Amino acid sequence: MQQFTLINGAPASAVSVLDRGLLYGQGLFETVRVVKGYAPLWSLHLARLVKGMQALGLHSGHDAGLAQVQIETEFLQLLNRPPFCSVDATVRITVTGGEGPRGYRPPAEIAPTRIIQWFARHFVRPDNVIVALCNTRLMPTMFGGLKHCNRLEQIAAAAELGADVFEGLVADSQGNLVEATSANLVCVINDQLVTPPVESCGVAGVMREWLLANVPALTIAPVSVGALETMQAAALVNSNYGVLPIHSVNLRGRAVAFGQHDLMQALVQHASGVFDAKEQS
Template sequence: MPAPMRVWMNGAPATTVSVLDRGLSYGDGLFETIRFERGGAPLWPRHMQRLAEGCGRLGLPAPEPAQLLHEALAVADGLPQAVVRITLTRGQGERGYAPPPLPRPTRIVAAFDAPPMRGEGYALGIRTRWCELRLAPQPRLAGIKHLNRLEQVLARAEWRDPAIQEGLLRDPEGHVVSATMANVFAVIGGVLVTPALDRCGVAGVARAEILAASPDAQVRPLREEALRDASELFLSSSVRGILPVQAVDDTVYVPGPVTRALQRHWRGLGFPMEQA
């Protein structure tokens, strides 16, 4: 029996997109990457909230969450743990940057096997490095998950060492922004801190969940040197969960009580995170 089609476009199975689609030509659109566990997505409301905000910023008609959920469940059917990517573009348009006055968005929903949330990385932490690439400030796009990820692609191309699992990114002034695929949290002086993302970077839904669960956490500008004084450092991702950081280049950390408490919180949401 053939495997079910894991990609739908505009509500039907599909494998191609128009060469005139503005998402392909200009990165004109948004995406969400959502982890499903046995047919449920614990962070679904947060993903829909960010998608709606992004649509408002870009002037795109927002899709109906109920329709997206129906399509996500259809493509993920049969996958106990799935990552569903929802891509929304402005659709087809004439040559040139000017957006069409009445956009007809392209909606792509695709499912993939989810990576396991277990192993030494969750128990002992992962090794990371500083990236040379600096994220360009653009407040109009800061926080949303737009399609242009070239900065992250180039940052990830800076290393091939399999022992290094992530790279940390800064802006031109040296402020910490994020990792290439995750947000950054540090415990400094006993306080949980995460970088402000009002100039660049993606405001992850996992980050939003952690801030909601940690009312005393601070969101503020954070420089590289401040991380050296942190007692704990971890990354947050809606797909990978809470990942302790063992080292950033030569600076070493040990997972502490704040990281462990948030890993327990993640399991309580319905994600099967294991520390070993």
């Protein structure tokens, strides 16, 4: 099987045309890597999703927590079922504002739509990860850090990329790097392991969060676009491929190669353990 979708707990392939996720982008998502029925970073995914639901007003009063329980139950039951329990997968979980009357004003009772999309995993780790600096700049929003469904900027940045480029790096309007279009960024600068802040206009990825909690050497610090010229090493970080060192960056047509660095190699090693299949408790 290549893909399979549950909507509100039932197999389905389409969403109501009255759904506020479709109409207004009122939704959140998580992209979860699953190793043989086990989702290593699940607790971080669920915590971010719940935080986002509060920020986007997807908790209706007396149902607070119900959608969270339903999502977790449906997701874990799916992973335990053949054939899903034995295949590596990428699962996208989307929660939207559900159906409502026309207009921005949320209905008095919100019934979020829960979408669980299971995709067989086909990720091939590239030999040389080449990235490009995008011209698209991320702008600050009141929903910074969340993985919401308003992603026009990321699409515009990704649309700049040629086929030979694996990912695009994106800066903010001040000229500081924020992240890649679908991954966070970790760099070695002056023998320090740093990742840029993302609260204003990026996504606080769960792999980045796991690294910040488990690798004391990694700290949050601003990284200017100019630092790409001199940084010692850099890597893309997300829950799909862990820590993926960058070989070189295309800076408006000019290639700048990164090196290897002990701190980055240790980080790769540390992170790879996360995705070793484990017995689920």
